[in-house]
Amino acid sequence: MPPALARRYVALPASTQLYEFVLLLVLVYTLHKWIRSTARPGMVMIGYFYGYPLIRFPLEFIRADNLIEPHTFGLSVGQIACVVMIAAAIVGHALLTRRLIEPPAAEPTTARQLPELRHPGDAPSHFARLRCR
Numbered sequence: 001m002p003p004a005l006a007r008r009y010v011a012l013p014a015s016t017q018l019y020e021f022v023l024l025l026v027l028v029y030t031l032h033k034w035i036r037s038t039a040r041p042g043m044v045m046i047g048y049f050y051g052y053p054l055i056r057f058p059l060e061f062i063r064a065d066n067l068i069e070p071h072t073f074g075l076s077v078g079q080i081a082c083v084v085m086i087a088a089a090i091v092g093h094a095l096l097t098r099r100l101i102e103p104p105a106a107e108p109t110t111a112r113q114l115p116e117l118r119h120p121g122d123a124p125s126h127f128a129r130l131r132c133r
Contacts, residue, residue: 016059027051042096049089053082 027048035044060078072080 016063020055020059023055024052027055040096042092046089046093046096049085049092053085053089057082 031044031047031051034047057079060076060082063076063078075083
């Protein structure tokens with residue numbers, strides 16, 4: 001880092017990797033609790049795609065290596081990747097919720113609707129269509 005830039009840089013008591021590690025542990029714990037409670041398939045991944053950029057984006061402002069690398073639109077490469085992840089999370093969330101809101105209606109099965117089987121061999125087999133004739 002150039003000396004002029006080093007004088008303007010305020011060093012933090014620990015590295016940003018330590019901050020990121022602790023915050024990611026909190027994110028993983030939260031996602032773990034969510035997956036064990038009511039998460040639908042795919043929603044935990046979408047939760048990670050929302051959570052990780054929210055952790056990483058602000059940390060990119062205080063990273064020492066971002067002070068010397070070129071920036072695009074005032075954002076570092078890591079911040080641009082975070083914006084892309086948020087966009088992917090929004091699209092994925094929209095697709096998953098649209099697909100999961102209206103699951104295909106399953107016909108209710110009760111004991112009265114099912115035929116009474118006397119032997120296990122009497123059950124219709126899905127392999128019956130595959131038998132050679």
